[in-house]
Amino acid sequence: MTSHSLGRFLDQYRGAGSFLSVCLLLILVMFGLPLFVSTFGLLQVTILAVMSIFALSQGFVWGFAGIMSFGQAGFLGLGAYAYAVAVINYGDSTLAVPISIILSMLFAAVMGYFMFYGRISDAYVGVITLTVSVILFQLINSTSGSQYRIGVVELGGFNGIPAIPPLNLIGDPSRPLDQTGIWYATMGGLLLVYGLLRFILMSRFGRVVVAIRENETRAQLIGYDPRLFKLLAFVTGAGIAGLAGCLYVNWAGYISPGVFALTMSAQAIIFVLVGGLGTLLGPILGAVLIQWLINTIGDQGAVDPGLGLGIILVAFVLLFPKGIVPLVRAAIQQVLTWRKRNVGSPLLADADPLQSGAE
Amino acid sequence: MDLAGLIAFNVVTGIAMLCLITIGLGVIYGMMRIINLAHGELMMLGAFTCVIATEAGINIWISIFVLSPLVVGIIGLVLERTIIRFLYGRILDTMLATWGISIGLTGLIVTIFGNNVRTLANPAPSFGIGEYSTSLYGLVVVAVAVGALGSLFALLRFTKFGLILRATMERPGMAAALGIKPDTVYMATFALGSALAGMAGAVLAPISGVSPVMGVAYITRAFITVLGGGAAIVTGTGLASMLFGTIDELVSFKASPVIGSVAMLMTAVVLIRILPTGITGRFLRRSL
Numbered sequence: 001m002t003s004h005s006l007g008r009f010l011d012q013y014r015g016a017g018s019f020l021s022v023c024l025l026l027i028l029v030m031f032g033l034p035l036f037v038s039t040f041g042l043l044q045v046t047i048l049a050v051m052s053i054f055a056l057s058q059g060f061v062w063g064f065a066g067i068m069s070f071g072q073a074g075f076l077g078l079g080a081y082a083y084a085v086a087v088i089n090y091g092d093s094t095l096a097v098p099i100s101i102i103l104s105m106l107f108a109a110v111m112g113y114f115m116f117y118g119r120i121s122d123a124y125v126g127v128i129t130l131t132v133s134v135i136l137f138q139l140i141n142s143t144s145g146s147q148y149r150i151g152v153v154e155l156g157g158f159n160g161i162p163a164i165p166p167l168n169l170i171g172d173p174s175r176p177l178d179q180t181g182i183w184y185a186t187m188g189g190l191l192l193v194y195g196l197l198r199f200i201l202m203s204r205f206g207r208v209v210v211a212i213r214e215n216e217t218r219a220q221l222i223g224y225d226p227r228l229f230k231l232l233a234f235v236t237g238a239g240i241a242g243l244a245g246c247l248y249v250n251w252a253g254y255i256s257p258g259v260f261a262l263t264m265s266a267q268a269i270i271f272v273l274v275g276g277l278g279t280l281l282g283p284i285l286g287a288v289l290i291q292w293l294i295n296t297i298g299d300q301g302a303v304d305p306g307l308g309l310g311i312i313l314v315a316f317v318l319l320f321p322k323g324i325v326p327l328v329r330a331a332i333q334q335v336l337t338w339r340k341r342n343v344g345s346p347l348l349a350d351a352d353p354l355q356s357g358a359e
Numbered sequence: 360m361d362l363a364g365l366i367a368f369n370v371v372t373g374i375a376m377l378c379l380i381t382i383g384l385g386v387i388y389g390m391m392r393i394i395n396l397a398h399g400e401l402m403m404l405g406a407f408t409c410v411i412a413t414e415a416g417i418n419i420w421i422s423i424f425v426l427s428p429l430v431v432g433i434i435g436l437v438l439e440r441t442i443i444r445f446l447y448g449r450i451l452d453t454m455l456a457t458w459g460i461s462i463g464l465t466g467l468i469v470t471i472f473g474n475n476v477r478t479l480a481n482p483a484p485s486f487g488i489g490e491y492s493t494s495l496y497g498l499v500v501v502a503v504a505v506g507a508l509g510s511l512f513a514l515l516r517f518t519k520f521g522l523i524l525r526a527t528m529e530r531p532g533m534a535a536a537l538g539i540k541p542d543t544v545y546m547a548t549f550a551l552g553s554a555l556a557g558m559a560g561a562v563l564a565p566i567s568g569v570s571p572v573m574g575v576a577y578i579t580r581a582f583i584t585v586l587g588g589g590a591a592i593v594t595g596t597g598l599a600s601m602l603f604g605t606i607d608e609l610v611s612f613k614a615s616p617v618i619g620s621v622a623m624l625m626t627a628v629v630l631i632r633i634l635p636t637g638i639t640g641r642f643l644r645r646s647l
Contacts, residue, residue, distance in 0.1 A: 068451055070458075118632040123394055123450045127582045128628065130396075134579045135624050142617040262575055266462055269455065304470045310463020314442060317456045 030187035054244035055271035059283030061237035066213030068126035071133030073264035079245025089151035104242025137260035160256030276323030361489025372497035374604030375504035383556030389592035397461040399574025405560030427561035428554035435553020589637025594646040
């Protein structure tokens, strides 16, 4: 084993190590927290986990596929409404969960077809996704009255749908989950999504998606169809947002058109931007941090949370466009190199990049 | 017959409204390639300026045509100097930053004035088309829209300033070599676009009502129209407004305003699938 392949092995090992440590941390939080926190506390933490899933959907679509989706809340809302309508109609959540995911994905597929096969520019993708989510909001907002019903469920316009039953054990509607159960389900969902995205990014499909983000023309010349891969990545992200919507309803117990609102999409963007674009840990951290901040500002009531969010968004675009996780990672790396240089031979450390570049 | 007259009047008013909503955004996008997501909030600020000024006893027409553009133009100038100018050439970052501005401005106004709707008394009398009655204010909107488009065209086409603007947008390097400061031109363009947005917000305030979150309702329409119109500011805005305004008003009349917006969006999506660079990206390319 030459020193170079050893380095590569270590790199891979480090990737696996960080993956395993994040998983371990999530599992620890998942099973540890209910031991220390009251049911009310758990309710407040559950929304952080829901928002983390939502942030991961944005983080994947934007950070890895390079698609500027400014309307991710549209899929969150579709998932939420689909779950609500399905679970009330069937009286059982077993089918409602996949329905909420699949409906979001189908909608994204239609939208993505027009956007990616129309070959419109990145900025236009941002504008169209934003516009579609706003119009979905207006559409749902205008459905008050008993003529707007799906099955037995009235959509309820701006009042939304009240009293939505929570998840139940698979195939057994008589045993609904309690607050702790919802917490486990949400954290399980977060783990699953994190693992799935890690797996996708390691797979051939994920590598092509990232390659297209890096250089679309080159990827196309190698023989991959950027339109198709972008579409698939977009649909995947929409499915994750749909799942987040379904879990959001379970947390809230009701649903209103507010889930479609532009501030919701903006939050997802801020989560990713603050945490770190092009990472998976970043969106989770960003979601926890920012959502906690919103709750705190919202509680004291003097200042509108939007003011703080806006300032954070502008500040990060101007000052830290890479976000927290890459910043911290770079800082750690700098400290490590600095120590290595002081301990080992400075010449060797300098020569290292040249060596790997030559192979 | 009366009904047809009323519908025709509404269609023309709808087109004019769309022109007004879009023109400030069109100037900034067409000239600087910046997608200003805070456009709706600039309109909101214009409307608020107008309401506050009239409540302080200032004549409504002066508020609409002098104060609102002036105040919002200055705000735009400040925003450009403090934030936007660091992001030129990075279209996605400017979108994010202007989105941040938009959320922040809404939050600021909610914090100061509270999240409620204010109204502005309609200054124009109503008139009748046969048995139907409608407000003369629609004619004001039409006049302002035509005036705004016309003077923008004249400014760009016939004045030295317009020539400098167009030259800078086309070849900033060459313009700089000839002694023009592109930085100053960008600043002026952004302020001009903001001032137009402020005026539009004020003109539409008596019709729409004024609230801190009103901007959202405008940006979707403005974006659809700018995307559909393409690169040419005046022609693009005009043509796209005619297309989308007609569709919006007719469908709104048959169904509801929300369905009208949906129809508009559908048309825009199909249009962009066929003409990815908008109407003037394909036809009338050399127009302004």
